[in-house]
Amino acid sequence: MSVVSRSLGRFILWILLIASAVVSLFPFFWMIIGTTLNTNDVVRGIVVPGRELGLNIAKATKNYNLLLFFFNSAKIALLTVILGVAVNAFAAFGFEKYRSKARERIFAILLLALIIPQIALVIP
Amino acid sequence: MKRSGSFYRYLNRVGWLYIVPAMAFFCAFLLYPIMSSLYLVTRKWKGFNNTFVGFGNFIRMAHDSIFWQALSHNFLFMAVQIPLMIFLALALAVILNQGIRNYRSTLRLIYFLPCVTSLVAYSVLFRILLQTNGLLNNLLLDAGVLAKPIGWLNDPFWARVTVILALTWRWTGYNMVFFLVGLQSIEADIFEAAEVDGATAWRKLFSITVPLLVPVILFSAVTSTSGTMQLFDEPNILTWEGGPANATMTAALYTYRQAFVLNSDFGYASALSYVIVLIAGVFTFIQIKLLGRRD
Numbered sequence: 001m002s003v004v005s006r007s008l009g010r011f012i013l014w015i016l017l018i019a020s021a022v023v024s025l026f027p028f029f030w031m032i033i034g035t036t037l038n039t040n041d042v043v044r045g046i047v048v049p050g051r052e053l054g055l056n057i058a059k060a061t062k063n064y065n066l067l068l069f070f071f072n073s074a075k076i077a078l079l080t081v082i083l084g085v086a087v088n089a090f091a092a093f094g095f096e097k098y099r100s101k102a103r104e105r106i107f108a109i110l111l112l113a114l115i116i117p118q119i120a121l122v123i124p
Numbered sequence: 125m126k127r128s129g130s131f132y133r134y135l136n137r138v139g140w141l142y143i144v145p146a147m148a149f150f151c152a153f154l155l156y157p158i159m160s161s162l163y164l165v166t167r168k169w170k171g172f173n174n175t176f177v178g179f180g181n182f183i184r185m186a187h188d189s190i191f192w193q194a195l196s197h198n199f200l201f202m203a204v205q206i207p208l209m210i211f212l213a214l215a216l217a218v219i220l221n222q223g224i225r226n227y228r229s230t231l232r233l234i235y236f237l238p239c240v241t242s243l244v245a246y247s248v249l250f251r252i253l254l255q256t257n258g259l260l261n262n263l264l265l266d267a268g269v270l271a272k273p274i275g276w277l278n279d280p281f282w283a284r285v286t287v288i289l290a291l292t293w294r295w296t297g298y299n300m301v302f303f304l305v306g307l308q309s310i311e312a313d314i315f316e317a318a319e320v321d322g323a324t325a326w327r328k329l330f331s332i333t334v335p336l337l338v339p340v341i342l343f344s345a346v347t348s349t350s351g352t353m354q355l356f357d358e359p360n361i362l363t364w365e366g367g368p369a370n371a372t373m374t375a376a377l378y379t380y381r382q383a384f385v386l387n388s389d390f391g392y393a394s395a396l397s398y399v400i401v402l403i404a405g406v407f408t409f410i411q412i413k414l415l416g417r418r419d
Contacts, residue, residue, distance in 0.1 A: 013219050016215075016216075016219065017216070017219060017220070017231060020212075020216060020235065021231060021234045021235070023293065024234050024235050024237060024238055024293070024297060025234055025237070027238075027246065027249050027250070027253065027293075028237065028241075030249070030253065030259070031245075031249055042252060043252060043255070043257075043258070044257075045253075045258055045259030045260075045262050045263075047259070086145075087145045087146050087149060088146060090142045090143070090145060090146065091142060091143045091145070091146030091147075093142055094139050094140070094141070094142025094143040094146075095142075095143060097139075097142075098135055098136065098138060098139025098142065099139075100136060100139060103139060103140075103143065106143070106147070110146075110150060113150070113154050
């Protein structure tokens with residue numbers, strides 16, 4: 001393979017990688033820009049930062065109790081992680097180190113239950 | 125070595141002790157709902173009262189054209205989005221693994237980022253981005269790609285495209301990470317041996333890399349299929365309750381609307397979810413049989 005076609009190949013690879021990265025990141029970038037714009041400019045699709053960051057933050061903190069919302073999320077996340085890791089780590093240890101026919105069967109049922117849609121479980 | 129009876133019984137008890145907490149959660153949050161839905165499917169709700177209808181819910185389902193439409197959308201998303209996503213994820217993983225040494229972890233993080241965002245946040249963002257007079261249309265119009273704006277959210281055809289694109293945006297990086305891990309577990313010796321035998325880069329890709337990645341591809345396909353069967357958030361928020369005119373309605377969203385939005389018929393909704401679970405199970409089984417038979 002010649003040097004030219006090899007470096008051309010690398011060039012195309014980089015273009016692909018960068019294009020994918022731009023697609024992945026653009027919504028995040030745009031969201032951050034959006035925090036500095038007013039509603040009109042966001043809807044019109046402006047991609048340069050505006051001057052309303054302070055105003056937007058003031059509006060958000062005045063209308064919503066943001067601190068409480070974040071605290072609620074943090075509480076749920078913390079409890080889920082602690083409880084999840086504790087319960088699951090014990091179960092994994094039990095399944096792996098103390099094998100028995102009955103427990104293998106229960107493990108198979110647990111795996112099967114993974115395909116049940118979340119929405120189906122919220123019906124009372 | 126023969127274990128003494130009482131010691132073995134002791135071990136067995138300890139083993140049960142370890143899994144009891146997990147089993148308790150499983151029973152409370154999975155087994156109990158499943159069992160109670162067995163009772164629910166035989167009943168029909170009218171307001172607060174419900175009556176026994178036997179298989180009536182399933183008969184009603186057979187005549188429910190919106191449900192069949194919704195199911196066909198699930199199949200459509202499955203048939204288009206999953207191959208597209210797996211192809212893209214595989215391509216990115218192979219390029220990252222072979223072509224690029226610098227910036228690999230940075231790029232991996234960037235591609236992975238979409239799937240850790242909040243569903244609601246990204247759906248709302250995409251809604252604004254894809255409005256008829258939104259940023260994407262304006263860009264395409266200015267670039268001269270389009271003559272008139274595309275109704276990304278209003279046109280039945282383009283709304284489906286939007287859902288597929290949004291799903292691909294969100295999950296490609298996630299699956300790519302699995303492929304990357306799979307690629308890195310392939311021994312370099314195999315490639316060296318192939319090079320000695322004079323294999324080209326394409327030959328190596330299709331004769332070594334892809335076959336050795338089959339278990340990972342299978343995992344991606346199975347999780348994506350069951351994910352697509354349960355597709356709910358994107359049609360609910362991004363294209364607004366399965367709109368336009370049910371063009372992106374999915375089975376799970378229809379189930380949810382039957383239970384909580386339209387007429388609170390929990391019996392019918394339970395019957396619908398049984399069918400969804402059954403179909404997801406059948407697809408998983410087929411995929412494992414097709415792709416997993418080699419070993």
